[in-house]
């Protein structure tokens with residue numbers, strides 16, 4: 501049984517008597533997604549049995565999701581369930597499962613203003629149903645939830661977990677509500693942690709995200725649409741570092757908190773373009789247009805909590821990580837990241 505040792509941010513902290521075993525049965529929600537597929541592959545490579553669930557929500561080309569899950573399905577320890585967390589009966593999927601990684605969700609800031617109801621459905625209702633099912637499942641000990649830096653809005657830098665989050669988009673609001681639901685489950689014998697991912701990139705990245713759109717345009721010689729003046733900046737996080745932090749959260753001795761997961765350096769879009777010009781070896785054609793609603797100016801994480809509680813250190817520099825993404829796109833590999 502976990503031992504309660506104190507209160508931080510009003511959340512319970514528990515220490516485990518022993519670390520969780522490495523080889524176990526786990527459930528990954530959103531397993532056909534960009535990050536979920538990468539996490540699932542790593543879990544399989546390390547000897548775990550994985551059940552993946554995904555609804556193939558058409559937020560971007562569904563073929564990319566189908567291709568990711570087709571690769572995973574080749575693995576003998578992988579079982580795929582095509583299903584929607586809002587509709588699926590979840591109890592049978594949780595039988596014998598020790599850890600749940602909840603990455604399913606409707607991502608993206610800009611569409612969330614027009615599709616508010618769908619964001620609440622896929623990010624809040626889906627999370628509430630999953631948490632209920634996990635709390636009722638005897639084998640499930642731990643839930644790791646993929647939250648977002650979008651919960652912070654335009655707060656002062658560096659962004660710290662102990663501030664009061666003030667999201668500026670429906671997407672950010674729904675991710676924050678998802679966090680609240682997950683962390684509240686710590687009072688119900690479920691050990692839950694919320695990881696606030698900061699702009700995740702790398703091979704396999706979602707096609708709607710800026711770094712991929714910029715690279716695709718650069719590789720085909722087309723213009724790059726820049727929303728804003730390029731001085732906006734992000735704490736970009738390489739996908740394998742995110743996967744590492746997510747796995748560490750499944751074994752960490754402390755639960756019940758939100759934790760930033762970030763690459764550790766803040767890079768402006770102008771710096772991105774200058775690196776991209778070197779990677780594609782020609783000048784870019786940039787077409788500026790106004791800032792997009794809901795986009796924050798800057799993100800930069802305080803990563804002290806991730807270092808202390810998870811033992812997490814990002815390993816991949818932006819220059820290396822973006823080169824790997826551009827190489828992946830250059831190979832025309834839209835799925836096999």
Ligand SMILES: NC(=O)c1ccc[n+]([C@@H]2O[C@H](COP(=O)([O-])OP(=O)(O)OC[C@H]3O[C@@H](n4cnc5c(N)ncnc54)[C@H](O)[C@@H]3O)[C@@H](O)[C@H]2O)c1
Nearest residue numbers: 530533534535555556557584585604605646648697699700
């Ligand atoms: N990519 C990023 O930069 C980033 C940053 C912060 C947080 N996140 C969070 O990380 C998670 C994964 O993001 P991603 O970039 O891999 O996105 P993604 O869209 O590629 O993956 C999410 C997957 O969830 C599935 N899904 C959505 N609603 C579902 C439902 N109701 N039932 C079952 N499956 C459902 C989708 O079909 C999709 O395959 C999301 O929760 C997102 O909010 C991502």
